[in-house]
Amino acid sequence: MLNAAIMAAEEGSNPLIPNLWELLVTVVGFAVLLFIVFKYVMPAFEKTFAERTEAIEGGIAKAEAAQAEANAALDEYKQQLVDARTEANRIREEARAEGAQILADLKEKAAAESARITEQAHVQIEAERQAAVVSLRAEVGTLATDLASRIVGESLADDARSSRVIDRFLADLETSSQSAGAAK
Amino acid sequence: MIALALPAATTEEGFVAPTIEDTHYRDILPWGGEYGVLLDPGFGKQMLLTILSVVLIATFFLIASRRRQLVPGKVQFLGEAAYGFVRNSIGKDIIGGRDFLKYVPWLFTAFFFVLVNNIFGAVPFLQLPTFSHPGSAYGIAAIFFLLWVGIGLKKHGIRYFKLAVVPSGVPWYILLIVVPIEIISNFIVRPVTHSLRLFATMLAGHLIVTLAGSAIEYMMMTGNILLQGTSVLVLVGSVAMYMLEALIMILQAYVFTLLAAIYIEGALHADAH
Numbered sequence: 001m002l003n004a005a006i007m008a009a010e011e012g013s014n015p016l017i018p019n020l021w022e023l024l025v026t027v028v029g030f031a032v033l034l035f036i037v038f039k040y041v042m043p044a045f046e047k048t049f050a051e052r053t054e055a056i057e058g059g060i061a062k063a064e065a066a067q068a069e070a071n072a073a074l075d076e077y078k079q080q081l082v083d084a085r086t087e088a089n090r091i092r093e094e095a096r097a098e099g100a101q102i103l104a105d106l107k108e109k110a111a112a113e114s115a116r117i118t119e120q121a122h123v124q125i126e127a128e129r130q131a132a133v134v135s136l137r138a139e140v141g142t143l144a145t146d147l148a149s150r151i152v153g154e155s156l157a158d159d160a161r162s163s164r165v166i167d168r169f170l171a172d173l174e175t176s177s178q179s180a181g182a183a184k
Numbered sequence: 185m186i187a188l189a190l191p192a193a194t195t196e197e198g199f200v201a202p203t204i205e206d207t208h209y210r211d212i213l214p215w216g217g218e219y220g221v222l223l224d225p226g227f228g229k230q231m232l233l234t235i236l237s238v239v240l241i242a243t244f245f246l247i248a249s250r251r252r253q254l255v256p257g258k259v260q261f262l263g264e265a266a267y268g269f270v271r272n273s274i275g276k277d278i279i280g281g282r283d284f285l286k287y288v289p290w291l292f293t294a295f296f297f298v299l300v301n302n303i304f305g306a307v308p309f310l311q312l313p314t315f316s317h318p319g320s321a322y323g324i325a326a327i328f329f330l331l332w333v334g335i336g337l338k339k340h341g342i343r344y345f346k347l348a349v350v351p352s353g354v355p356w357y358i359l360l361i362v363v364p365i366e367i368i369s370n371f372i373v374r375p376v377t378h379s380l381r382l383f384a385t386m387l388a389g390h391l392i393v394t395l396a397g398s399a400i401e402y403m404m405m406t407g408n409i410l411l412q413g414t415s416v417l418v419l420v421g422s423v424a425m426y427m428l429e430a431l432i433m434i435l436q437a438y439v440f441t442l443l444a445a446i447y448i449e450g451a452l453h454a455d456a457h
Contacts, residue, residue: 018318019319041289
């Protein structure tokens with residue numbers, strides 16, 4: 001130890017003894033750098049970090065709001081779709097019911113029409129029959145008189161007698177036709 | 185010592201190991217203050233490099249922080265990554281709490297000041313880690329010693345000294361032993377090791393690279409073919425040492441800053457320890 005100290009003294013190079021000028025330069029250099037960092041570098045970096053954090057958080061909030069809005073719109077659209085489907089079903093049901101109604105009406109109308117036509121035909125037939133009966137009654141009288149006078153000759157030219165014979169004949173004819181109508 | 189002294193006695197023949205004075209390439213640029221001389225008003229390489237480091241660091245970070253953009257460019261990104269590293273993985277993780285931000289500039293300045301000055305030792309032609317001179321190492325360690333003692337006094341008042349050296353819940357007869365140990369460990373050993381760790385690693389690493397360099401030169405000059413061949417091995421070894429030294433330069437800057445942060449945290453929370 002003593003030996004080392006002597007040697008250091010001789011060589012003037014004890015490495016543990018500082019040069020005070022170097023110490024001063026180092027301390028002053030450090031102080032200058034510290035001042036610059038405190039004054040300019042650190043505030044700038046911290047401000048950038050804060051701004052960036054704010055921008056990111058703001059962006060996230062904005063995205064969340066947009067997401068919520070989109071979800072609300074989607075719900076609304078779904079609701080509208082359900083409503084539209086219900087509406088369509090309702091309309092279809094109505095149309096079906098209406099169609100059935102129309103069909104029933106038409107059938108009824110057709111039935112009424114056919115009944116009416118049948119009735120008309122019956123009335124017409126009856127009228128024609130009556131006309132035929134009337135014309136027959138007149139014609140049968142004449143035909144019978146003609147026939148009888150041909151058979152009996154001049155003797156039957158007496159008015160009174162011939163008129164009685166015709167009346168009796170017609171009355172017989174009428175009763176027979178009425179009994180036939182009642183039987184029918 | 186004797187082994188080192190021997191070659192000097194036989195200067196005529198054989199290898200002369202470089203001394204500490206030889207590690208600074210005075211021939212290239214005088215480095216001012218002589219080693220081991222307290223007040224040598226010379227101005228030279230070591231001081232020049234210290235000032236250069238201040239200029240380099242300040243310039244880079246002023247440029248990197250000047251254009252504050254949300255999406256950073258290359259320079260800004262690099263500056264932010266460097267600042268964020270010290271801020272978060274040293275300041276926030278060690279000191280923590282709400283007010284770690286107050287001490288980040290101290291740690292940030294220390295880290296890059298020590299880092300750049302160390303790396304000067306690995307730059308060709310500069311080749312001088314400025315903290316291999318004890319004055320610089322004592323200076324920067326003293327700054328942090330005063331800082332953390334000041335923080336302790338400001339936070340806890342004069343009670344800080346009691347908090348720092350008297351552990352709670354220890355019986356009085358053990359305190360008789362513990363208190364002197366704590367005083368020595370906290371207020372003497374801490375600042376001394378804080379500075380010597382940096383200084384000694386820088387000087388030793390630098391000396392090894394210099395030794396290897398001068399050995400290669402000597403072997404090449406002997407004219408002996410076997411020694412010239414051996415010098416290749418020394419060259420390979422010295423490159424490996426150079427790499428190791430570069431790693432230690434970065435590591436020591438980190439260790440210095442980490443310890444500073446731990447000391448500050450200890451002073452802030454002296455009542456909790």
